[in-house]
Amino acid sequence: MQEVTLREIVKCTFEQKTAVRDIRNQESVRRSMYTDHMIGLEEHLAWIERLEKDTRQIVFVVFLDGIVSGLVSVNALDRLHKKSDWAFYLDSKARGGLGAVLEFSLINYAFDEIGLEKLNCEVIETNPAVVKMHLKFGFVEEGFRRSNIEKDGKRIGVHFLGLTKDDWVIKRDEISENYKSIFEKFQVHIDSTLVSV
Template sequence: MGHYLMNNNSPRHISLIPILEVDSNIQSRVRDIRNEDAVRKWMYTDHFISEDEHLAWLDQLRIDSKQRVFVVLNEDNNPLGAVSVNALDRRHRKSDWAFYLTSTSRGGMGAALEFAFIDFVFDTLALEKLNCEVLEGNDSVVKLHKKFGFVEEGFRRSNIIKEGRRIGVHLLGLLNCEWRTSRQAIYDKYKSRFDQFTFSISFNRE
């Protein structure tokens, strides 16, 4: 079992634990967050997720070696959201990723979480490329990713159906070498925000 720690003097400690390692109550509360209107609005699957569908998703995670989902927990062990690594490709050392937070846990935490998780992907997972997809209209998230060095690599026009209309998808990517070059400057720029939190990420390599 490995841990990644973002060291600072933060009064708030946030833990990222694999969703398959937390109890069923926390897993169920993650479904509640997935069903929040503000979360579903920007997901590919935006219908209300039933309990059976949520359980089937958890079962699929148990056999899917290319996807890892972490629950974001506060100091009181309450779930705040989730972070996922998707389409994990060990041969080419790349993956997609995404995260969502409950509406009461956004703002500075989202930026600090992104910084810590990028470190985890490039240090612990030893990947060379991190990709993400953002739905058209979610300009704040595109802007957030670009603050961390992500480059917009393309735009898939009219790619999915949301609320009865077709919308596009932004494609963004970040290279390990780019992160190494820009990491310190990014940390220095947003240090006051990052220092409000400490992150630990639990990860079993097997």
């Protein structure tokens, strides 16, 4: 069984933080993000420093068997309305269902531990595989903004997806059963000191 640990990036070592930057700069990751420039070390460390004071974001480093393998974030955390955005990206070498395991685990964490009632995400139109994955986990497409961002000198659209806690409670067991053979390969631990909403 593979061990997956999510640890807040602000609690990671310098080497682990810089390993995250290497993943952020991979072509496959930059292709799916709003901003796709190469991120310098100073910029990366300044971003982490801002996270230490930002109560509206929780950013986790994904460790697979102790190796930095990606990042999962809860963004725009709105405690009043009990909602948040979320996103993740993985090392281009990460395979074997890790994405599905992270999605399921993060959704459970958002609703059961943080106490959210709504989880939202945005996916650029050039990444249809991720839209399809979110739909399999109960998200519903709530809108599409045409020509919403600029990448590589072109205007492209963005899919807006959402999942309510009520819908998740209804669908969770079925989704768990559908992915049982994958989930059985992983043990997930989320290392967080977050106080719920």
